[in-house]
Amino acid sequence: MSDEAQGDGANPVDEPIPFMQQVLDNPFLLLFIGITVPTVFYLIWGVMEIVSIPIAD
Template identity: 60%
Template sequence: MSSNDHDNEPVPWLQQLLDNPFLLLFIGVMVPMVIYMAWGLIDIFTIPMAK
């Protein structure tokens, strides 16, 4: 078995994801931003109304 046998195999999607630094940067920025925005909105909507 030579190394040429492995050249025709498709690259797994997770490896493609982890090989893309800009996509990892985007995910690393967007996930905390979305979580903190959702947390803030939930916090705002749970404050009781003033009388």
């Protein structure tokens, strides 16, 4: 349903649901990307940098 259609209190019109709204209406997809993004950019990247620090002799 479009923002405008519902915002005006009109009946939902018979139109395809926009892609972005389908994304935002799927909590489990959001959960997946909400876990993946910080895991890759913060956790994995950070851990890889520490692992690559040379060990002192």
